[in-house]
Structure formats: structure tokens, C-alpha cells
Amino acid sequence: MIIDRPIVIAIxxxxxxxxxxxxxxxxxxxxxxxxxxxxxxxxxxxxxxxxGIVVISKWVGHTFLMKHDDPYTGEHVEAEPGxxxxx
Amino acid sequence: xxxxxPVAIMVVAAVLVALIPxxxxxxxxxxxxxxxxxxxxxxGLDAGDSWTFTWLFLELEPLRADALSLVFGYVFAIAxxxxxxxxxxxxxxYQQAAALGYAGTSIGVVFAGDLLTLVLFWELMAxxxxxxxxxxxxxxxxxxxxxxxxxxxxxxxxLLAGILWHLGTGGSLDFTxxxxxxxxxxxxxxxxxxxxxxxLHAWLTDAYPEAGVTGSVFLSAFTTxxxxxxxxRGFPGWExxxxxxxxxxxxxxxxxxxxxxxxxxxxxxxxSQVGYMVAAVGIGTExxxxxxxxxxxxxxxxxxxxxxxxxxxxxxxxxxTLTALGGISDRMRLVVVLYMVGxxxxxxxxxxxxxxxxxxxxxxxxKEHIYWAVALLYLASVGTFLHTGLKLPYFTWFGPxxxxxxxxxxxxxxxxxxxxxxxxxxxxxxxxxALYDQLPFANTYEPYYSDHVVRTLQMLGFTAVGxxxxxxxxxxxxxxxxxxxxIYRKAGPVxxxxxxxxxxxxxxxxxRLVGVLARRASVLAVAPATGWARLLLxxxxxxxxxPDDALxxxxxxxxxxxxxxxxxxxxxxxxxxxxxxx
Numbered sequence: 290m291i292i293d294r295p296i297v298i299a300i301x302x303x304x305x306x307x308x309x310x311x312x313x314x315x316x317x318x319x320x321x322x323x324x325x326x327x328x329x330x331x332x333x334x335x336x337x338x339x340x341g342i343v344v345i346s347k348w349v350g351h352t353f354l355m356k357h358d359d360p361y362t363g364e365h366v367e368a369e370p371g372x373x374x375x376x
Numbered sequence: 377x378x379x380x381x382p383v384a385i386m387v388v389a390a391v392l393v394a395l396i397p398x399x400x401x402x403x404x405x406x407x408x409x410x411x412x413x414x415x416x417x418x419x420g421l422d423a424g425d426s427w428t429f430t431w432l433f434l435e436l437e438p439l440r441a442d443a444l445s446l447v448f449g450y451v452f453a454i455a456x457x458x459x460x461x462x463x464x465x466x467x468x469x470y471q472q473a474a475a476l477g478y479a480g481t482s483i484g485v486v487f488a489g490d491l492l493t494l495v496l497f498w499e500l501m502a503x504x505x506x507x508x509x510x511x512x513x514x515x516x517x518x519x520x521x522x523x524x525x526x527x528x529x530x531x532x533x534x535l536l537a538g539i540l541w542h543l544g545t546g547g548s549l550d551f552t553x554x555x556x557x558x559x560x561x562x563x564x565x566x567x568x569x570x571x572x573x574x575x576l577h578a579w580l581t582d583a584y585p586e587a588g589v590t591g592s593v594f595l596s597a598f599t600t601x602x603x604x605x606x607x608x609r610g611f612p613g614w615e616x617x618x619x620x621x622x623x624x625x626x627x628x629x630x631x632x633x634x635x636x637x638x639x640x641x642x643x644x645x646x647x648s649q650v651g652y653m654v655a656a657v658g659i660g661t662e663x664x665x666x667x668x669x670x671x672x673x674x675x676x677x678x679x680x681x682x683x684x685x686x687x688x689x690x691x692x693x694x695x696x697t698l699t700a701l702g703g704i705s706d707r708m709r710l711v712v713v714l715y716m717v718g719x720x721x722x723x724x725x726x727x728x729x730x731x732x733x734x735x736x737x738x739x740x741x742x743k744e745h746i747y748w749a750v751a752l753l754y755l756a757s758v759g760t761f762l763h764t765g766l767k768l769p770y771f772t773w774f775g776p777x778x779x780x781x782x783x784x785x786x787x788x789x790x791x792x793x794x795x796x797x798x799x800x801x802x803x804x805x806x807x808x809x810a811l812y813d814q815l816p817f818a819n820t821y822e823p824y825y826s827d828h829v830v831r832t833l834q835m836l837g838f839t840a841v842g843x844x845x846x847x848x849x850x851x852x853x854x855x856x857x858x859x860x861x862x863i864y865r866k867a868g869p870v871x872x873x874x875x876x877x878x879x880x881x882x883x884x885x886x887x888r889l890v891g892v893l894a895r896r897a898s899v900l901a902v903a904p905a906t907g908w909a910r911l912l913l914x915x916x917x918x919x920x921x922x923p924d925d926a927l928x929x930x931x932x933x934x935x936x937x938x939x940x941x942x943x944x945x946x947x948x949x950x951x952x953x954x955x956x957x958x
Contacts, residue, residue, distance in 0.1 A: 337842075342633065354634060
């Protein structure tokens with residue numbers, strides 16, 4: 290995965306801004322669970338959580354759940370269904 | 377004066393809508409009736425109001441108003457009115473009537489004070505909502521609606537079995553707390569199906585996308601939230617619900633990654649969001665019940681808005697999958713903006729409704745030191761923003777402009793309903809006291825404090841970064857994802873051979889037997905004077921020539937003789953009975 294330069298800059302700016310917000314704005318840090326009160330924890334939680342959800346879900350889906358043929362009719366699933374419901 | 381069941385207004389409105397041929401009047405009723413109910417709930421009913429009557433030997437209570445039922449009543453009336461506005465373009469009186477009936481019976485459930493009234497409205501809710509799926513008009517609508525009805529009939533039967541067991545073991549007809557008895561577990565099973573608790577959830581994602589765009593807006597509001605209501609009333613503090621709720625919150629997120637149909641993706645997020653409410657009911661404290669109720673309230677509005685936005689895209693383009701959409705944002709700007717309000721609300725961004733309701737659920741878990749649930753519910757929040765706030769809008773509307781997609785006009789009613797729903801999402805987020813004041817218990821929670829706001833912005837902001845990095849992996853794929861409905865859909869043909877066919881054979885046999893007996897009895901009734909011996913003769917004749925010819929052959933004897941024969945038969949029977957008795 291190649292990360293574009295603007296994205297890298299945006300991430301760096303985002304992390305710095307988050308740290309500044311956290312240090313100067315948060316007057317009382319709440320303990321939710323182990324590690325949740327570490328500086329920039331929620332930055333990592335959001336990023337890692339997002340990547341983890343996508344990677345694990347896709348793996349489970351491609352390995353077990355997603356079918357190119359309809360398991361109930363046996364027909365190949367079309368990319369363009371072209372269905373127009375009675376809306 | 378106004379202490380009567382609000383369901384009555386909705387039922388009368390549904391009947392009128394089904395009968396009135398003038399379109400504009402029907403539409404006005406479809407919007408006006410829920411608003412009338414809302415006015416009744418606000419100004420005509422107070423907590424403590426009740427309406428009872430005796431039927432046979434049963435004391436039934438179709439109206440029991442308290443803080444819990446009233447808050448659900450408010451949001452159901454609002455949702456029905458918004459749905460009526462959204463469906464203003466619709467000229468299908470039966471769909472309009474079904475939608476009103478569905479909303480009305482849902483309101484009937486939340487005001488039912490006894491279990492019999494509850495189960496009656498529960499079943500009617502399933503029937504009326506099934507019609508909305510059947511009326512969807514897609515190739516899969518009829519079969520999906522039938523499967524939906526089948527699952528809900530199983531759920532309703534389980535609920536009824538639990539109620540009868542409860543009554544049979546000395547339980548009261550009043551709808552109050554259930555205990556961990558067989559009856560309690562059966563009732564919980566019935567409620568769990570409507571709440572779409574995993575693995576009993578697949579009816580929802582199977583059926584909702586097969587309804588029409590207006591039908592799915594109604595469907596998103598009522599069934600699962602009535603289930604949350606009954607769980608909150610009957611099963612608060614049942615610990616198993618915490619585990620099941622957290623599983624739901626994550627399960628919906630995982631399957632939403634795989635989904636290509638935009639309304640099915642949103643349907644998976646209903647499961648996820650209802651998971652928060654179920655977990656809160658499982659925690660069972662006053663804060664947690666407040667969290668479940670407030671999240672249900674906020675969810676009805678923002679999920680309705682999301683279905684409205686997705687439905688507008690489906691309506692305007694005739695397409696329903698991520699792979700078939702994209703590149704049309706410049707032709708649906710207002711819809712995109714309004715959809716994004718719903719997306720920010722469900723993702724719990726500060727100043728939107730989900731922020732003030734979802735955080736109450738998580739706060740309740742935190743107060744009870746259930747830290748694993750706190751962590752996993754936050755993780756589910758990441759997934760929620762990823763799909764409804766980023767993936768769905770990005771692949772539905774954004775990307776390079778696609779000229780091959782024809783974008784038709786979106787009816788004004790759709791836009792107006794979305795504007796109202798969006799205003800409510802922002803209004804609740806900006807001024808949460810308006811919602812908190814309606815909750816069943818006094819609220820002391822304040823959602824806006826620096827740590828909470830900064831934490832949420834950091835988490836969701838970097839979820840967006842993660843999405844941008846992985847966006848090429850997140851596009852829709854033209855596949856079908858297997859879910860737990862696979863079990864009963866695959867089992868259907870087998871069950872038909874093993875159960876339905878033999879049962880049908882037995883029914884057919886007895887049906888014919890009863891027919892034969894009825895024919896012979898009718899012959900005896902027409903000609904009692906001829907006596908049993910003649911009947912035997914007649915049956916032999918009937919076998920040869922048919923029963924009608926046999927009766928014609930017999931002829932009708934004079935009335936006096938018939939009466940004398942009937943009296944004689946009666947005397948013989950009485951004498952025989954006396955002789956036998958002793």
C-alpha cells in the first residue's frame with residue numbers, strides 16, 4: 290500500500306493537533322479501560338480499529354461468507370442488477 | 377377525556393385510508409393521524425393514565441401510560457408522521473393503510489398493560505409490516521416477505537407459548553418483570569426475534585431491503601424498537617443481554633463491510649445499534665435504561681433519515697448496490713447533505729443526536745465497571761462511522777462523475793421529511809435536555825465535557841484516515857453474503873418433504889372423511905322419516921349415482937311426518953340416555 294504524500298502530511302497534522310487538543314483542553318481524563326488514558330490512545334484506537342475491522346471482516350467474508358453464485362437459486366450474481374422496484 | 381388507547385386513532389385512520397379513493401385526503405390522513413396521536417400523548421395523556429375493560433373473565437388494559445411507554449409513543453408518532461411525509465408521492469392506498477396499521481399497532485404494543493393485548497398487537501404488527509415488504513415490487517419481495525412473516529409467526533408463537541405458560545403457572549396477566557422461569561425464557565425468545573438478537577436476526581437484513589423505499593423507512597423505525605421497549609420493561613438486568621447486545625453491535629459492523637446493497641448495509645447497522653440498547657437493558661441500572669430509551673429515540677429518527685437518503689438514491693436512479701452507484705453527488709447535493717446529518721448522528725459526532733444517546737449507554741457500562749463492553753462498544757462506533765458515514769456515501773454518491781447513471785427527480789415530500797428528521801437529529805444533539813427530560817428516570821448525565829468530546833473527535837477523525845487508506849478495499853463486491861437465514865432457507869425444501877407433504881396428506885384424508893360424513897348427515901337430516909335402514913339403502917344408491925341424485929330419488933316427505941320422526945328420534949335418545957344413566 291503506497292501512501293500519498295498529502296495523506297502523510299494530513300495524518301501528521303492530525304496527530305499533532307490531537308495531542309495539542311488533548312494536552313490543553315482536557316481538564317479531567319476519564320479512565321474507561323486499561324490504556325484508555327494514555328496520550329493519543331483514541332487516535333490509535335480509531336485508526337487501528339478501522340483497519341482491524343476492514344481486514345478481519347474481509348478475510349472472514351472472502352473465506353467463508355461471500356458467494357459469487359446465489360446459494361439459493363444457483364444463479365451468478367450480477368454487478369448491475371438493473372432492478373427497478375415499485376417505489 | 378383523551379384517556380383512550382392512541383392505537384384507536386391509527387386504526388381508524390388506516391381503515392379510512394384503505395377506503396377513501398381521493399389521493400390527497402389519504403395523504404393528509406397518513407400524516408395527520410400520527411400528529412393527532414402525538415398531540416394526544418403530549419396534551420391528553422399523563423403518566424398513570426389507564427383504560428381497562430373486562431372481556432370474558434379477563435381484565436384487559438389496552439392503555440397503560442407511564443414514562444417508559446410515553447417516550448416510545450412520542451417517537452413512534454413522530455416517525456409515522458415523517459414516514460407519511462416521505463411517502464407523499466405514493467399512490468398506493470393499501471401500502472399507506474398498512475404503514476398506518478403497522479405504526480398504530482406498534483404504538484398499541486407500547487401502551488399495552490396486559491400480555492394478551494400485547495400479543496394481539498405484536499401479531500398485527502408482523503402482518504401489517506409483512507405487507508410493506510410484499511408491496512416492495514422487487515423480484516425478491518414476495519419470498520422475502522413470506523420468510524419475514526414465517527419468522528415472526530414463530531416468534532409470536534414462542535411469545536404466546538411463554539405467556540400461556542406464565543399464566544398456567546400462576547403468573548399475572550399484567551405486563552411486568554419476568555423471572556428466569558421456562559415462561560420467562562420463552563417470552564424472551566419471542567422478544568429476541570423482534571429485537572434481531574444474533575443469531576435470530578437474519579429476517580431483518582433479508583427483508584428490509586426488499587420493501588419499497590417508503591416501506592423500508594417505516595420498517596426501520598418500529599419492530600426492533602418495540603422489542604427494545606418490551607425488553608426494557610420485562611427483562612432489565614438480565615446479564616445475558618449484555619453479551620448478546622455487544623455481539624450484535626459488532627456483528628452488524630462486520631457484515632456491513634461485506635455488503636453491497638445500500639439498504640441492506642443500513643439494515644446491518646440497525647442490528648448493530650439495537651445491540652447498544654439490548655446491552656443497556658442487560659446492564660439494567662436506571663442510567664442504563666435511560667441510555668437504552670434515549671438511544672432508541674435518537675435511533676428511530678436518524679436511522680429513518682439514513683433510510684430516507686438511501687431510498688432517495690434508489691428512487692432517483694433505480695439502482696440499489698454500491699457497485700451500480702457512484703459519481704452522482706452533484707445531482708443529489710441536498711440529499712447527500714441531509715443523509716450526512718443522519719450519518720454524523722449515528723456515528724455519535726458531537727452536536728448530533730447519537731452523541732448524547734450512545735454515550736449514555738457506554739457511560740452506564742463504565743459506571744458498572746464492565747470495561748470490556750465499553751471497549752467493544754467504542755470499537756463498534758468506529759465501524760458505524762466507517763460504513764454509514766464514509767463507505768456508503770462515498771461509493772453511493774462520490775467518485776468520478778458517471779454519465780451512464782440517470783438521476784431522476786426526488787419528490788418534494790422526501791426532501792421535506794429528510795429536512796425535519798435532520799433538524800431533529802441536530803436539535804437533540806445541541807439541546808439534549810429536551811430528550812433527557814422525557815426519560816423514565818431522572819437524569820444526571822452531562823454528555824458535553826472536554827475529555828468526551830476530544831476522545832470522540834480523535835477516534836472518528838482517525839477512523840476517516842483509516843478509511844481513506846483502505847478505501848480501494850472497501851468498494852462493493854457483486855456477491856451474496858451468507859447469513860443465518862441460510863439455515864432455514866436451505867432447510868425449507870427438506871422440511872417440505874419431511875413435514876409439509878405428510879401433514880398435507882393427513883389433512884387431505886380427514887378433509888375427505890369429514891366431507892363424506894357431512895353428506896351422509898345431510899341426507900339423514902333431510903329425510904329422517906325414512907330411518908336408518910333407508911339411509912343405508914340410499915348410501916348404496918348415492919355411491920352409484922351421486923348424492924344429489926340420491927336425494928332427488930328419495931324425495932322430500934311431508935313436513936308433519938318429518939317433525940314426528942325428529943320428535944320420535946329425540947324421545948328415543950332421551951329414553952336411551954336415561955336407561956344408560958341408570
